[in-house]
Amino acid sequence: MLVFPKFSEKIKSFAKSAIFIYPLIVIISIPLLLALNTFWNLRSFNRDVNFFIRHQAVGIADTLKPSIEKGLENRDELYILLHTATNANQDILSVSILTEKNNKIDVLATTNNDDANEAIKLKHTQFALGSDQSFAGLIYDPDIRKNVWSVAVPLEIESDNKYLLSLKMKTDTVEEILSRTSKDSITILIILIIITLILLANHFIFYKKALRAQQLAELDRLKDEFISMAAHELRTPITALTGYLELLRDKISPSQLPDLKEDLDTLDSLTSDLHNLIDDLLEVSRIEQNRLKIETGKVQLNEVITKVIKNLTPLALQKNLVIKFTPNPLTEINSDGERLRQVVTNLIGNSIKYTLKGTIEIKAEQKEKMIEVTVSDTGIGIPADQLPKLFGKFHRVKDKQTREVRGTGLGLWITKQIVEMLGGKILAQSIYGTGTSISFTLPVS
Incomplete structure (x- = not known):
């Protein structure tokens, strides 16, 4: 039960630290921007592919248009021409010739009656009959379970009737490209997520070590301050002790001096060692705090x-x-x-x-x-x-x-x-x- 409050306290302490939060924002922001850029490019790419296929479909229809205009007078020749066009391009599913008279659309010739009847119902077919421009649109074909392009191209025939070339084209190439780009985008997204997680993990580890190093540096500073203070405080009594030893030596009578000389020399040596230690500690403190003076x-x-x-x-x-x-x-x-x-x-x-x-x-x-x-x-x-x-x-x-x-x-x-x-x-x-x-x-x- 105590784990969650401790974890919560750590998160709060992290959130208050600028050293922690600013790199965290950068780590999350950069992969997020890369992911958004990837999806934007994918969307633009899909749009460009669809535009290319639509343009290709209209181009095929426009290529067939002159030949079909010539073949309208001979019905048999027209059927042969439509089948030839269908067999010549594997992306063409069907070709139909539609005619309008008295606001009624009929099928003049087709390679697939179902496709021709479906084309009559499409809005862009009706738009093309009332215009001199070609139209193309995506429709869903339940038989092949894919989106296909339906293209309507007006034919320029001097007649009371209006004639229209209608093509139905497969988009297998588009589906393949879109599928491949979708997989690539998912792969890129997964890589970005993995990189983000690795960066986050490294950041947490680095922050923890940096925090520990900061704490150790603070402890080291406090230690140096303590050593410096202690050395200064010890210096005075050690100096006084040395002075008292000299006074004691002077007060000892010559007859007692031989018996006490060894003890006095030992005390002198010990106080000298202690004095040297204090001097060394003070010197270390000056060096570490950049207070050691160099007079050249x-x-x-x-x-x-x-x-x-x-x-x-x-x-x-x-x-x-x-x-x-x-x-x-x-x-x-x-x-x-x-x-x-x-x-x-x-x-x-x-x-x-x-x-x-x-x-x-x-x-x-x-x-x-x-x-x-x-x-x-x-x-x-x-x-x-x-x-x-x-x-x-x-x-x-x-x-x-x-x-x-x-x-x-x-x-x-x-x-x-x-x-x-x-x-x-x-x-x-x-x-x-x-x-x-x-x-x-x-x-x-």
Whole structure:
């Protein structure tokens, strides 16, 4: 019982939607117009066919007229002429010569008495006798169960009597043509109905998917707004917590510090990770809402890389990693130095995280109108099936060795977005168990 109210509510909601109703009108209107056009053309065609057959019937009668006018004087010759005309054309059913005297119509000669008597009763026969013009009309013949043409053509004979040539002709050709065109029109109509139903079904499916996509987009927008708001709200207490940890460290006496140092360092690390997560979430929010500012200026890329290496070297030394970078001559580029620092920091920082031993090598080379920066490491590598997802949002490589490394899965996604906003491209190559190499390019101008 509840199905019908729900269905009714859906129909009402559809009807209120312009996205749904306007295409629906178009889908129904176009096949309807095509169907009307088909029927109109069929009607015109039938009219033209009937006109052609009528014209043909009158033409045959007019062709016979001179010969019959000559044969009126000889009754036997007239009968032979009528039978010859009937046998010569398979569409002619009968030929009759009618005469009128003192307003009475009689049969002078005929190949079929019944047809001749029937012709006398027809209105167009009487019209033709009172005129010098030929007349033709459709009649129904109960014997052959079809419409036939009855043609009346006045004969020009100098006499007190009026003479008339009457022909009865079959319309098998017309019936065949009309039957064929009727079948064709029905076929076209069925095809139009099928096409309309398919279009309607596709429209309902498309509308449902479009509505779902719209709802998901709205949910995604609300999620981004929530993340942005939550990140902003969390930033203040995290900053305060960091400050209180520094105060607590200062208040601890030197004798107690060795016992509490490990716990304090852990708290520092955790608050730093949380602070980085909040920064990443805010960055994601800015990128998705097109609020990330790009401030371009003259940038020397070698200087940016050197400063980043200097800042990250202490982290690398904690793991006994060596960072190698030999600057090459590079053209000064027009870009955002702060965003480039962020990109390089993310890439080198990732290499330090996921490299247990060995080296991290950075190369910056100019290739025609592009500068290519490559960060290579001898880390744990990335499985081939996970490389296509590497720059996805919240994606982390699923591996036993990576589970121990803390991360949000946002760093590389943010890096890719920034590189593309700066007009470049980023690419990753890796051999699992050997190492990873990530390269990005930037335009010189």
